Amino acid sequence: MKTARTMLLLAALAVLAAVPWFGSDVLIQFGINALLLAVLAQGWNVIGGYAGYASFGNSVFYGLGSYGVAIAMAQWQLPFWVGLLFGAALAVVFAVLIGMPVLRLRGHYFAIATLALAQVMAAIVSNVKLAGRNVGLVLPPLNNDPLFYELSLLLLVLATLTVYWLTRSRFGFGLIAIRENEEGAAVMGVNTTLYKTVAFAISGVFSALAGGIHAYWVTFIDPESAFDIGLNVKMIIMAVFGGPGTVFGPVVGALSLSAVSELLSSEITSLAGLFFGVIVVVAVVLMPRGLADVLRRFRSTGWRYFAENIRSHQL
Known part of the structure; x- marks a missing residue:
């Protein structure tokens, strides 16, 4: 399991390092x-x-x-x-x-x-x-x-x-x-x-x-x-x-939110800030301990994970 995880991380790093070779100027x-x-x-x-x-x-x-x-x-x-x-x-x-x-x-x-x-x-x-x-x-x-x-x-x-x-x-x-x-x-x-x-x-x-x-x-x-x-x-x-x-939580959070922000800015420029804020609020309510905690606990708790977080916020 640890070896597979290491190989996956190295593969992801290799893909990121290769972006300047095949990516456009905008992507870089x-x-x-x-x-x-x-x-x-x-x-x-x-x-x-x-x-x-x-x-x-x-x-x-x-x-x-x-x-x-x-x-x-x-x-x-x-x-x-x-x-x-x-x-x-x-x-x-x-x-x-x-x-x-x-x-x-x-x-x-x-x-x-x-x-x-x-x-x-x-x-x-x-x-x-x-x-x-x-x-x-x-x-x-x-x-x-x-x-x-x-x-x-x-x-x-x-x-x-x-x-x-x-x-x-x-x-x-x-x-x-x-x-x-x-x-x-x-x-x-x-x-x-x-x-x-x-x-x-x-x-x-x-x-x-x-x-x-x-x-x-x-x-x-x-x-x-x-x-x-x-x-x-x-x-x-x-x-x-x-x-x-x-x-890896902050890395995943930064890359994913940067991608969402860029997508919203290019597709719906006038409402990008609003939608980005909504995404952040919803994420904090549904997964207050971040994506890393979701990946760690979702397999054992399933969708109850989000229901428990909603109840804890009294929504």
Whole structure:
């Protein structure tokens, strides 16, 4: 069974990797967006799914990664990979400095605190000359969508392997203990502050790398687009839709919802947002623990699974 699952995953990865060879330009561009959203959902999964802290601040890491690449390439004329490392370093520093005090908050207090971070950072960057202030920065163009696609896919593989490592490591078990009962985890010897801060930093690194790749791909960034809180909402929805606290749930959620969103936008543009919202609401009611939980339990419970969820919501 395990061998068959591994072979299936490798086959799926091979198909995804081959898209630039047989796919159209539109499909490749859609793939880049979908893969980067999957990376963001997987990054959020570390702090939100495993540690249980619903962060609305990951868009700050995305913006820092974008500006790290933009500043390195447009202002300092450095290579792209240096900009990626610079953006990731900014994300780690920010996660440590902000995470230490903010992660002491819990529940909606933590969510509100992280929600404000993106707006504060956008205001700060808008007044920094090196970052182009409100005007933004233009990066040197590179018309190579297949390269950006493969980079996005590689980053997604790295993020997923990291989450898989969490399910097998003492650090990951510590995060799960924090999610289930933080006081109990502390009593058992888990350094909760350190674990949460490291999880915040790991989450931030993947978000920053995704932002850096996207910035070089679109060749332009400004504070509004780089620190867009709507992007944070998307990554949370996709992670929750697929199944938070699982290895492949956020990936499946991001890719499937990206496909639905693209289909609705192309077929019924004026009502795409409405239908997308309805799909998300229905999914949350019928499968509140995500697609991963459906696949795990549907075989044994059948359609009763959805009926039980409906009753639990008193509908």
